[in-house]
Amino acid sequence: MRVRVPTRLPGAPTPTILNLQRLLKTLNELGGSVVTEDPGLQHAAEQLALVLSDHGLQRMTARVLATLLFTEQSSMTMGELAERLAASSGAISGAVKMLTSVGLAERVPVPASRRDHYRLRDDAWALLYTNQNAVLFPMLAAAEAGIAAAGRDSLAGHRLTEMRDFYAFLLGEIPALLDRWNESRGGISPTT
Numbered sequence: 001m002r003v004r005v006p007t008r009l010p011g012a013p014t015p016t017i018l019n020l021q022r023l024l025k026t027l028n029e030l031g032g033s034v035v036t037e038d039p040g041l042q043h044a045a046e047q048l049a050l051v052l053s054d055h056g057l058q059r060m061t062a063r064v065l066a067t068l069l070f071t072e073q074s075s076m077t078m079g080e081l082a083e084r085l086a087a088s089s090g091a092i093s094g095a096v097k098m099l100t101s102v103g104l105a106e107r108v109p110v111p112a113s114r115r116d117h118y119r120l121r122d123d124a125w126a127l128l129y130t131n132q133n134a135v136l137f138p139m140l141a142a143a144e145a146g147i148a149a150a151g152r153d154s155l156a157g158h159r160l161t162e163m164r165d166f167y168a169f170l171l172g173e174i175p176a177l178l179d180r181w182n183e184s185r186g187g188i189s190p191t192t
Contacts, residue, residue, distance in 0.1 A: 045070040060087060064095040068105055068120040075108050075117035103127045126181055133174060140167040 045066040052062035063085050068076065076084075082092045096118055099105035104124045110117045121127060143164035150156035 041070055058095070058098070060085075060091045061095040061098045063087075064092060065099055065104060065120070068099075068118065075110060075119040077113075077115040077117055079115065081118075103131060126178060129174070130178060133171065136167050136171050136174075140164060140171065143167065 046063070048069070049059070049062040049066040052065060053059045057065070064081055067081060067084055071084075073080075078089060078092045078096060081087075081096070082089050085092070096105060100107065100118070104121060104127075105118050106121050108117050108119055143160045146160040147157050147164065150160060152161065
């Protein structure tokens with residue numbers, strides 16, 4: 001059970017801290033989770049979403065990712081995400097589809113719920129980094145094809161050689177980097 005605590009109901013007396021504390025305590029005793037607006041947390045989540053969108057992620061996808069990252073709930077439904085972000089169900093659906101397709105979010109079963117629940121994967125960041133290999137191989141191949149077309153000794157050939165060498169270097173270093181990351185976390189490795 002989720003309950004949003006409004007700042008003031010129409011016609012209700014002005015709430016006091018003591019009244020709100022009693023209400024929160026009662027709701028928590030009933031097993032409900034209370035959605036409160038924490039401006040600091042909300043600001044931090046929106047700042048992260050801005051950074052992500054400034055670096056290529058669609059704005060709504062970035063906001064959903066930040067919400068899943070900052071929530072204290074173990075998982076959220078699309079309806080909860082839509083409510084939290086004041087967004088349409090279509091926008092949330094598209095964002096969740098994108099996040100699940102790249103492996104950052106996953107659908108999880110929740111007992112006694114008929115709705116799909118989503119959460120940020122525990123290994124999301126390492127898995128995302130691992131998936132970047134799918135981009136590196138085509139870039140390496142494109143650089144090789146460019147070198148063959150432009151000629152090794154041309155100006156374009158020199159630039160393309162640097163591009164090829166860079167991607168080859170990354171492909172050689174990423175596995176060792178991920179192994180060190182996994183070791184630092186006690187051997188947890190990204191699942192594929």
